[in-house]
Amino acid sequence: MNRYKESPSQTAGPYVHIGCTPNFLGIDGIFPEDLGTTIITGNPEGERITIKGSVFDGTGNPLKDALIEIWQADPSGKFAGRGGVEGFTGWGRSPGDMDTGEFTFETLKPGRVPFTDGRLQAPHVTFWIVARGINLGLHTRMYFADEETANAEDPILTRIEHQSRIPTLMAVKEGDHYRFDIRLQGEGETIFFDI
Amino acid sequence: MTKTNGYAARDRSWHPPALTPLYKTSVTRSPRFAPIGAATSLSEETGPVFGHDILGAKDNDLITNFAAPGEMAIGPRIVVQGHVRDEFGRPVPHTLVEVWQANAGGRYRHKKEGYLAPLDPNFGGCGRCITDENGFYEFLTVKPGPYPWPNGPDDWRPAHIHVSVFGHSFAQRLITQMYFEGDPMIWQCPIVGTIPTREAIETLVAKLDRPGSIPMNSLCYQFDITLRGRRQTMFENRMEGM
Numbered sequence: 001m002n003r004y005k006e007s008p009s010q011t012a013g014p015y016v017h018i019g020c021t022p023n024f025l026g027i028d029g030i031f032p033e034d035l036g037t038t039i040i041t042g043n044p045e046g047e048r049i050t051i052k053g054s055v056f057d058g059t060g061n062p063l064k065d066a067l068i069e070i071w072q073a074d075p076s077g078k079f080a081g082r083g084g085v086e087g088f089t090g091w092g093r094s095p096g097d098m099d100t101g102e103f104t105f106e107t108l109k110p111g112r113v114p115f116t117d118g119r120l121q122a123p124h125v126t127f128w129i130v131a132r133g134i135n136l137g138l139h140t141r142m143y144f145a146d147e148e149t150a151n152a153e154d155p156i157l158t159r160i161e162h163q164s165r166i167p168t169l170m171a172v173k174e175g176d177h178y179r180f181d182i183r184l185q186g187e188g189e190t191i192f193f194d195i
Numbered sequence: 196m197t198k199t200n201g202y203a204a205r206d207r208s209w210h211p212p213a214l215t216p217l218y219k220t221s222v223t224r225s226p227r228f229a230p231i232g233a234a235t236s237l238s239e240e241t242g243p244v245f246g247h248d249i250l251g252a253k254d255n256d257l258i259t260n261f262a263a264p265g266e267m268a269i270g271p272r273i274v275v276q277g278h279v280r281d282e283f284g285r286p287v288p289h290t291l292v293e294v295w296q297a298n299a300g301g302r303y304r305h306k307k308e309g310y311l312a313p314l315d316p317n318f319g320g321c322g323r324c325i326t327d328e329n330g331f332y333e334f335l336t337v338k339p340g341p342y343p344w345p346n347g348p349d350d351w352r353p354a355h356i357h358v359s360v361f362g363h364s365f366a367q368r369l370i371t372q373m374y375f376e377g378d379p380m381i382w383q384c385p386i387v388g389t390i391p392t393r394e395a396i397e398t399l400v401a402k403l404d405r406p407g408s409i410p411m412n413s414l415c416y417q418f419d420i421t422l423r424g425r426r427q428t429m430f431e432n433r434m435e436g437m
């Protein structure tokens with residue numbers, strides 16, 4: 001069998017929103033809507049949650065030109081296309097707020113997904129971040145700070161050597177939403193995964 | 196039990212490193228810590244699936260998908276086509292491919308764009324398609340122009356098309372750029388230069404396909420895209436049975 005190298009990554013650049021969320025930029029009429037805007041498309045059962053956050057650079061300033069995508073299981077731990085609940089795509093894409101860069105996802109609280117060895121992982125949402133200046137898309141995971149028991153036995157969290165960095169993966173409840181800020185560099189640099 | 200095979204590890208010496216100071220924006224946007232290696236689970240080995248129902252008739256025709264009725268974008272007409280496959284050469288069928296680009300003058304339709312070149316009222320700059328059962332994709336567009344960008348005092352991007360591909364799982368998610376065979380600007384660009392080897396860069400250079408051109412209509416460029424591959428199952432199955 002022929003072997004090929006993965007196509008090398010290149011930055012999404014400053015104009016990623018032209019390709020991925022054109023309606024957000026006012027480029028109307030090409031696609032009826034921006035993909036990933038709506039994660040809950042029907043009336044699925046489960047806890048509805050809102051996730052908000054910003055992506056900060058090494059100077060502490062929020063990125064205003066990032067594209068953030070999430071992928072997650074439904075409340076029973078199943079993925080769309082693999083037995084997941086009707087009316088829930090599990091996939092969201094946000095260009096961030098036009099002025100502040102803050103992203104918002106209206107979604108369902110994910111259930112527990114089995115790890116490769118069958119153990120249950122703690123509820124989590126997979127994040128993928130691209131932007132100008134990011135040469136290779138960054139993978140991270142958002143866990144829920146209020147899921148202490150599940151987090152304590154999560155097969156990925158428990159294997160992380162520098163346990164002091166684990167809070168960077170925790171979304172914290174703030175009023176009516178969970179906040180999950182991502183720090184690319186500097187104090188509190190988010191854990192990114194080489195998956 | 197949910198047994199998954201996992202993806203071949205990403206060769207990070209082939210991709211650009213996070214910190215590439217000649218591309219200045221990377222300096223404050225590059226993690227300082229190494230990414231933590233983790234086995235892929237279902238969370239990374241699944242991903243969104245898009246059906247043909249999301250596609251409009253002109254989604255892969257950038258020449259007319261933003262143009263006024265009866266109008267067309269200005270510029271050299273080209274067909275870009277190729278296959279999406281994985282590292283083991285297996286086709287990646289039914290995957291969404293999104294593209295975006297500057298117009299033939301090198302200008303993007305974006306409020307932060309500062310280049311003097313004019314907008315083309317009939318060119319929006321984005322398109323998309325879904326690969327067929329063989330992993331084949333194709334779109335019609337105008338060849339984008341090179342453009343200057345704020346980095347060094349006089350840096351120019353070579354003509355390029357941005358490409359976003361989903362594959363079948365979040366682990367395969369990739370954004371890259373396609374360049375054009377024979378363009379001397381490729382080798383002067385700090386963003387191209389983030390890729391460590393000439394060999395890797397050349398895999399992003401689309402080849403002019405003369406027999407593939409449509410006479411009196413469009414030149415053709417061939418651009419194959421490779422996504423990460425899922426490992427074969429044999430070895431792991433044997434391990435399990437031991």
Ligand SMILES: [Fe+3]
Binds near residue numbers: 352355357
């Ligand atoms: Fe560009």
